Every structure is written in C-alpha cells, then in structure tokens.
Amino acid sequence: MLRHTSLFLGYELRFLLRNPVWPLFGIIQPVMYLLFFAPLLGSTTQSGSMPEVLAMFTPGSMMMIALFGSLFGGFGLINETRNGVLERLAVSPAWPPAIILGRAAKDMLVLVVQAILVMGIAMIMGLRITLPAFLLMLGLMALTGLFAATLSYGLALALRDENGMSQLVQFFAMPLTLIAGLFLPVSLGPDWLQTLARFNPLYYGVEAGRALFRDDLGDSTIPVAFGLLAVLSLITITWSMRSLRKMAG
Incomplete structure (x- = not known):
C-alpha cells in the first residue's frame, strides 16, 4: 500500500518538477491581497x-x-481518462487507491510549501506567529487540500467532462469562499449570514486559522475544523476510490 502510493507520489512530483513555476503562480493572488488589500482593513480590528x-x-x-x-486538480484526471491512461493504471497490478492517494499527497505537499511562502511574506509584513500555531496551520492547510483535491478527483471521475466540471466548480467555489469569511470575519455580517456560514466547512477552517494566528490554541473551532475536514476527506477519498474501481470494472 505505502510502496505503491509512494511510487505514484514520486511520479506526480517528477511531473511537477518539469513545470515548477505553476505552483508559484498559485500564490500570486493571495500575496497580492496581502500586499494591497490587507492594509485597508485597519478599521476592522x-x-x-x-x-x-x-x-x-x-x-x-x-x-x-x-x-x-x-479543486482544479481533477482536470488532469479527466484528460488521462480520455487518453486511456487512467484505465490502464486502474487495471494494473498496482493498488488502485494509490492512484488517488499519490495525487492527493502531491497536492498536500504543494499546499504546505505554498503556505510556508505565504506565511513567510506575511511575517515580513509584520505577522507574529508561534511555532506550534505555525505547524498546526500547515496541518490544517494539508487537510483542507486533501478534502478539496479528493472532492475534485471524485467529480472528475463522475463527470469526465471539463466544461461540466468547470461550471460546477465555479458555481460552488464562489459562494463557499464568500460565506466562509475569507476576506472579512463573518461576525461582521448580519445574523442570517452568520447562521448560514455554520453550514460551510470552509468557515471552520478559516476561523480555526484565525484562532491559531491569535495564538489562541484552546479555541473550540480548532478541533472542530480538524475533525470536520478529516471526516469530509474520508468521505471524498472513499467516493473517488469507488469511482475509480467502477471505471476499471
């Protein structure tokens, strides 16, 4: 199990290293928000x-x-499905779940590196964070990435169409980010918005991150966020693996 997963992880990492610039592009937008939007929020604290x-x-x-x-990691899976690559891997002697787990592990590693870079830039700008909070935030990022990546893989295997998946991801991603309070705390909004946010798993991840950055390690949102994202990750991993087995017959 671990051997096959590590083999697929190594393959994905080698493919990524051929185009290492793309993960860096993924942090450009958040860094721009840090540089140009965060300084405008002094009145909100x-x-x-x-x-x-x-x-x-x-x-x-x-x-x-x-x-x-x-969430967009599944598009590559659709291309491999169309080219027949994924079907050949699924019926190979390799442990089938390793195909999904290896990809998800790569996504988690990339997210951890990106998180370190973003937090490094934030610390240069004046952020202060303790080592335990720093490490817990990396774990929270990895777990969020595992959930989002395996959800994307499950959608890709179910839809097998880039246009349909793009529309579906865009339809749900924007409301999820707005209701989660990514840019401003949901507590600043009306009561109905605060109630709605509690049905959004991303909200708990954001609130747990803010508690960690305040060095409030005893905040109740931290175990809730880790527990909720772990359960959701288990569900999406199971779904994507079953979809892969179904495709392989």
Whole structure:
C-alpha cells in the first residue's frame, strides 16, 4: 500500500518538477491581497495594527490557495481518462487507491510549501506567529487540500467532462469562499449570514486559522475544523476510490 502510493507520489512530483513555476503562480493572488488589500482593513480590528490585521486576513488568503489550488486538480484526471491512461493504471497490478492517494499527497505537499511562502511574506509584513500555531496551520492547510483535491478527483471521475466540471466548480467555489469569511470575519455580517456560514466547512477552517494566528490554541473551532475536514476527506477519498474501481470494472 505505502510502496505503491509512494511510487505514484514520486511520479506526480517528477511531473511537477518539469513545470515548477505553476505552483508559484498559485500564490500570486493571495500575496497580492496581502500586499494591497490587507492594509485597508485597519478599521476592522480592535487596535488597527498591521500584525492584528494580518492575523485576521492571512488565514483566509491561505484557505483560498487550499480551495482553488486543489479543486482544479481533477482536470488532469479527466484528460488521462480520455487518453486511456487512467484505465490502464486502474487495471494494473498496482493498488488502485494509490492512484488517488499519490495525487492527493502531491497536492498536500504543494499546499504546505505554498503556505510556508505565504506565511513567510506575511511575517515580513509584520505577522507574529508561534511555532506550534505555525505547524498546526500547515496541518490544517494539508487537510483542507486533501478534502478539496479528493472532492475534485471524485467529480472528475463522475463527470469526465471539463466544461461540466468547470461550471460546477465555479458555481460552488464562489459562494463557499464568500460565506466562509475569507476576506472579512463573518461576525461582521448580519445574523442570517452568520447562521448560514455554520453550514460551510470552509468557515471552520478559516476561523480555526484565525484562532491559531491569535495564538489562541484552546479555541473550540480548532478541533472542530480538524475533525470536520478529516471526516469530509474520508468521505471524498472513499467516493473517488469507488469511482475509480467502477471505471476499471
């Protein structure tokens, strides 16, 4: 199991290293938000200081990477399905779930590297974060990426059409990001919006990230976010693996 997963992970990483610039493009938008949008939010925090603004805003920027960077990972899977590559892999002696797990592990590693870069830029701008909070945030990013990536793979195997998947992802991604409070805390909005946000798993990831950046490691949103994303990841992993087995017959 681990051997086959590591083989697919190695293959995906080698393919990624041939075009290493693309993961860097994934952090351009969040970094631009940090540089040009975060300084405008001083009035939304108690002290208005840049460290406090960054502690509120940076987790949302990082969740943007986790969501959009991973939700589009399934498009490559559709292309491999159309070319017959995935069918040949699915009926090979390799452990079938390793095809999904290897890809998901690659996505998680890329997200962790991107998260380190974004947090590094935020710290240059004035963010202060402890080592435990830093490491927990990396774990939260990896878990969010696992959920989003395996959801994308499940959609790709179910739809097998780029146009349909693009429309579906765009339709759900924008409301999810807005209701999660990526740019501003949902607590600033009306009661109905705060109630609606509690049905959005991304909301708990953002709120947990803000608690970590405040060094409030005892905040209840942290275990809720990890637990909820772990359960959702297990569901999407199971779904994508079953879709792969069904395709292989």
